[in-house]
Amino acid sequence: MSDDAEPEEIIQTLPLDRWHHAQGARMVPFAGYSMPIQYEGIIAEHLWARESAGLFDVSHMGQLLIRGEHGTDGVDTALEALMPGDFTGLGVDRMRYSLLLDDEGGILDDLMVTRRTGDFYLVVNGATKADDIAHLHEYLPEELILNHLDDQALLALQGPKAVDALARICPGVDMLVFMTAGAFEIAGVPVWVSRSGYTGEDGFEISLPAADAEQVAALIAAQPEVRPIGLGARDSLRLEAGLPLYGHDLDTTTDAAEAGLGFAVPKRRRAEGGFPGATRTVRHFNEGASRKRIGLILAGRLPAREGAAIFDGDDQVGTVTSGGFSPSLQVPIAMGYVAAASATLNRPLQIEVRGKRLDATVAPMPFVPHRYVRQGS
Template sequence: MSDFATTPLFAMHEAMGAKMVPFAGYSMPVQYPMGVLKEHLHTRTSAGLFDVSHMGQVRLSGPSWEAVALAFEALVPCDVLGLAEGRQRYGFFTNGAGGIEDDLMFARRGDDLFLVVNAARKADDLARMQTALPDEITVTELKDRALIALQGPVAGNVVATLDPRAGQMRFMDVADLDLSGHAVWASRSGYTGEDGFEISVPAEEAEALARRLIGDADVAPIGLGARDSLRLEAGLCLYGHDIDETTSPLAAGLGWAIQKTRRPGGVRAGGFPGAEAVFAEIEQGPERVRVGLQPEERAPMREGVSLFDAEAASAPIGTVTSGGFGPSVQGPISMGYVAAPLAGSGTALWGEVRGKRLAVRVVDLPFVPARFKR
């Protein structure tokens, strides 16, 4: 594993019997002895702790909030300036063709922006920001911080027991908390469809905090395997699979993250890479659309499975981009792109698995209703 970077929780993962795998250049736990299925269900019924320290944490600072927000708006199609203190939004970097370069969370902390970007994209994201942002904006990768997610219906109680201020936080709030003497930055958000927190903590304190949280009888460590099935059931995109440089926000069903202020007619309309292409798609609608897919039989339809509109059709009308088994759904589930006219819920399609055409139905996302604390 020496070719791979490690997170500050590497020793803890090994001590807890995790199976480590390479992921985005890091050695990461794919599962613990509990196993993917039980880890998934534990997160849905209790609380799971995830090491997401491989993700990039970045601070943007400048002469004022307005300067930072407006500079960042040149890279994302989101309303950054309108972000209130202590709030977070989901967004994405776009390219000149209106494709998605990466998706991210951005939060306002005082006059600074705090970003969390994908591990596999962070080098590109940092280069993009350093090149594109004016000199007065300082881009700092916070390499000395770990990131821990605590997710599940019990997560709120676990964190509020350590710091009652956490109980006041709503979905997408960010706040400074004191968790057992550890000064952390927490956001009420996650990647599972459950209530929960993402907690940024100094690297040297990460293991002590993680062990303190896992010490709660309701909390178990959860690996990347369950993280993937949880986010798939929640209908959330995985960069590099469900969205990439060639995917537009509209096709991906992420148009909601482009606020009115940045749309045609908005007070700060456009001004981000690919605005022309994105606006044209807002006008005309995308040619293909991301949908939920429910196989009618038991065979999972995984990434790469071609989709057809008739059992004997020769030309595919779409592709599965994520798929597997949903432990909470207790059956196979997938996401993928289909031609827009076939994206309606209930549309009957066929997926080709090992040379056989199997029935699959377009369904609404998510597969499991979100349980955020609104």
């Protein structure tokens, strides 16, 4: 190899790599890891997760702990200096979806933040975790301690029967509601469980020691409601749920207002500011952004993929950022960004696919209703 040749990317294995192979998974490189894209087939796995419960391995994601000298003292305000969420008002064992922002309000990553009794627990995207950790080390106050939990695995159990399957082996988890979390045990293994996920279904994410991942995964998968599900169905499920994927639907060229993530920037933060890019972000919320993320339903059966041009009449007004065929609805769906004037619901647009213009309609998201179990439901 010549001196100036690009070094080959090192592909890491997940704690469950052997288990995935034993289940017949087809493995592909993703975010620097060898990951299962499917087991029995993407459509079958997708529909199973919508009807029963699917087990996903998301151990490639970054799990971080941040604490001060005296537990959570000062952590909430430090996080508010980097993100637009309300963390000072976040209760113990409660979670927020938030955004790590650059100085212009561009999105560096989207992530989950949980206040625990003695620390804050963050889950960041696998492809961005090294950059996120570097960013946090640079901008958090020196007295705060950041730990990367690289010895922890992360599993997601998603679907309407997830609670039945998990409560059988993890007593007490059925008491959680959407966006709450707590410490539990599965077969003597300590686990941190949140009632959350990224499929639009009810479900849980389970953080556990990597050394115990195979034992716990096998126990969960042995429940009659559960089958293992790969990356392919995870993507189609989150697209049906209208949930953006970082690096595709979100990036540093996008702010929270353009992305339609108003819930991630509550009123107090819009009024007070104090987070990166607050001026631009708040202006776009108040006055309207020049472009917006929209949902699209296509006529016919041919799906549009990322990068396809979106037209309003003769003018290109935007680009598809995610697209595919919806197994639940049996139609092609997509999301993308278009000029605000073209973002009105039910507006007829066209998407260029393989040199042809396909008719599409601006549709509300989620395409498939969310089924989260909320407080009081």
